[in-house]
Amino acid sequence: MMKTGFKFRNIIIYSALIIASAVFLAPIVIILINSVKGNFYISDAPFSLPDKDTFVGLQNFIKGFTQSDFMRSFAVSAFITVFSVTGIVISTSMTAWYIVRVRNRFTKIIYYLFVFSMIVPFQMVMYTVTYYAFELHLNNPIGIVFIYLGFGSGLSVFMFSGFIKSIPTEIEEAAVVDGCSPIKTFFLVIFPILKPTAITVAILNAMWIWNDYLLPYLVLGSGSDKTLPVAVQMALTGGYGNKDMGALMAMLVLAILPIIIFYLFCQKYIIKGVVAGAVKG
Amino acid sequence: MHKMLKKYFPVFALPALSAFLVSFVIPFITGVYLSFTEFRVVNNSEWVGLKNYIKIFTTDKTFIDSLWLTVKFTFVSVITINIIAFTLAMLLTKGLRGTNFFRTVLFMPNLIGGIVLGHIWSLIINGILGFFGVDITYNPDYGFWGLVILMNWQLIGYMMIIYIAGIQNIPAYLNEAAAIDGASPMQTLFHVTIPMVMPSVTICSFLTLTNAFKLFDQNLALNGKAPETSLLALDIYKTFYDHTGLKLAQWHGIGQAKAVLFFLIVALIAFIQLRATRQKEVEQ
Numbered sequence: 204m205m206k207t208g209f210k211f212r213n214i215i216i217y218s219a220l221i222i223a224s225a226v227f228l229a230p231i232v233i234i235l236i237n238s239v240k241g242n243f244y245i246s247d248a249p250f251s252l253p254d255k256d257t258f259v260g261l262q263n264f265i266k267g268f269t270q271s272d273f274m275r276s277f278a279v280s281a282f283i284t285v286f287s288v289t290g291i292v293i294s295t296s297m298t299a300w301y302i303v304r305v306r307n308r309f310t311k312i313i314y315y316l317f318v319f320s321m322i323v324p325f326q327m328v329m330y331t332v333t334y335y336a337f338e339l340h341l342n343n344p345i346g347i348v349f350i351y352l353g354f355g356s357g358l359s360v361f362m363f364s365g366f367i368k369s370i371p372t373e374i375e376e377a378a379v380v381d382g383c384s385p386i387k388t389f390f391l392v393i394f395p396i397l398k399p400t401a402i403t404v405a406i407l408n409a410m411w412i413w414n415d416y417l418l419p420y421l422v423l424g425s426g427s428d429k430t431l432p433v434a435v436q437m438a439l440t441g442g443y444g445n446k447d448m449g450a451l452m453a454m455l456v457l458a459i460l461p462i463i464i465f466y467l468f469c470q471k472y473i474i475k476g477v478v479a480g481a482v483k484g
Numbered sequence: 485m486h487k488m489l490k491k492y493f494p495v496f497a498l499p500a501l502s503a504f505l506v507s508f509v510i511p512f513i514t515g516v517y518l519s520f521t522e523f524r525v526v527n528n529s530e531w532v533g534l535k536n537y538i539k540i541f542t543t544d545k546t547f548i549d550s551l552w553l554t555v556k557f558t559f560v561s562v563i564t565i566n567i568i569a570f571t572l573a574m575l576l577t578k579g580l581r582g583t584n585f586f587r588t589v590l591f592m593p594n595l596i597g598g599i600v601l602g603h604i605w606s607l608i609i610n611g612i613l614g615f616f617g618v619d620i621t622y623n624p625d626y627g628f629w630g631l632v633i634l635m636n637w638q639l640i641g642y643m644m645i646i647y648i649a650g651i652q653n654i655p656a657y658l659n660e661a662a663a664i665d666g667a668s669p670m671q672t673l674f675h676v677t678i679p680m681v682m683p684s685v686t687i688c689s690f691l692t693l694t695n696a697f698k699l700f701d702q703n704l705a706l707n708g709k710a711p712e713t714s715l716l717a718l719d720i721y722k723t724f725y726d727h728t729g730l731k732l733a734q735w736h737g738i739g740q741a742k743a744v745l746f747f748l749i750v751a752l753i754a755f756i757q758l759r760a761t762r763q764k765e766v767e768q
Binding site for chain 1: 486488489490492493495496497499500501503504505506507508509510511512514515518525526527572575576578580582586587588589590591592593594595596597598599600603604605606607608611637640641642645646649687691698700701704705708709717720721724736739740743744746747750751754
């Protein structure tokens with residue numbers, strides 16, 4: 204008697220979870236279905252499955268690739284994300300170590316400035332940072348890496364500092380006694396200890412920079428150096444006359460696909476990182 | 485060691501610090517200054533005192549409208565997201581098989597960027613409304629609820645993960661004690677589980693609150709063509725970039741003043757959050 208009650212409860216829970224998952228997956232599935240349908244059928248019957256009349260195979264994907272300069276935007280986004288994240292992880296972990304170990308009024312002020320920057324919304328500096336980016340000739344994919352280093356440093360320094368405070372100084376002092384310079388001590392002794400935090404910092408920054416729209420739009424514009432989110436926004440809002448819905452659907456699929464593949468492979472780290480970031484931030 | 489390290493300032497602190505100065509500290513200070521001026525470009529400004537701030541509440545009424553809309557949107561989102569996320573977290577901590585699969589699927593939307601996310605929902609919502617011959621710009625309510633649905637879709641999985649961690653941290657003996665005392669599942673929920681996950685409730689509420697309050701990309705992609713459904717961040721953006729002509733300097737000044745007010749509101753929320761979490765820590 205008890206046992207059947209138990210099973211009944213499980214059926215209800217599973218049904219609820221299956222319905223929730225279906226609702227959560229539906230938007231992605233709808234986009235996927237429409238990306239292999241002919242142009243006309245997308246706007247006419249957006250929720251029907253493709254059949255032999257409406258199925259166009261990979262035609263939309265070929266158009267999405269060629270028309271919107273997709274590959275170039277993808278490469279620009281990848282370049283900016285990889286170099287910004289690498290730069291942020293290395294330089295902010297060094298800064299955090301310096302701030303925590305050299306304790307004086309100056310480093311204290313710097314620390315609080317970094318923490319303060321975390322609560323300032325982008326719109327506050329949107330106009331001025333764009334101006335300085337142009338003045339200092341940072342309005343190119345290499346220059347924007349430097350700007351991302353500045354914007355990413357608040358949260359990253361904060362997270363590294365929190366962890367470094369828990370590392371006993373004896374370890375570093377032993378390295379110094381053995382004749383290590385601060386640079387050697389940092390890279391050979393401290394940085395390996397920081398690895399879990401470094402992974403968290405890398406994931407949080409990578410997700411933000413890869414998906415960021417406004418900063419690259421204002422600084423790099425919508426020309427040949429546009430990032431992927433800018434390319435998507437341009438393709439779906441700009442242009443005259445009839446939009447090629449098929450190519451647009453394919454483009455959305457292509458924009459989501461790399462993230463989902465990345466997620467399925469590094470799921471454990473991503474979920475851990477996002478939770479750690481949430482609790483600390 | 486620490487004296488030695490001090491000399492290494494240019495190597496350790498300077499790279500991040502110089503980038504931080506250029507992209508945050510200097511633009512921030514300039515931004516505060518410019519909110520008291522009228523300017524066509526940053527280096528050509530004219531001091532006008534508090535005029536921009538007064539204009540926000542007299543000449544240009546869009547700020548008040550979008551502030552009210554943002555407050556409504558944030559309120560609805562915080563409640564719906566947290567209730568649904570908590571419910572799902574409860575279902576996923578019953579020790580059933582396949583939990584991991586559901587967790588993976590429900591968290592996935594959180595990784596998709598705001599612009600792409602907004603366009604996905606724009607196509608779906610307009611597809612549904614298309615059966616009735618209208619689109620999302622037809623009625624501001626459509627835009628509002630579209631945003632609420634989108635926000636739920638994006639953030640529920642994220643909050644659910646935090647709630648799962650909170651529920652799993654409840655010591656097993658508390659549930660056992662409640663069971664021995666003959667507590668019903670409802671009593672256990674309200675007298676054991678919910679009080680024990682209050683720290684997670686605080687974190688999730690403030691996370692949804694700030695995320696909803698600062699929403700921009702999704703708003704631009706979903707409601708970019710409907711001015712009545714601009715939240716604060718988008719309203720500031722439009723004040724800056726949607727105006728041309730002779731009064732441009734004036735609009736830039738107003739935009740920057742709005743940005744300062746927006747910053748002050750967000751800072752106030754962050755301050756309240758800090759107090760709330762500190763207080764909780766003391767109580768425990």
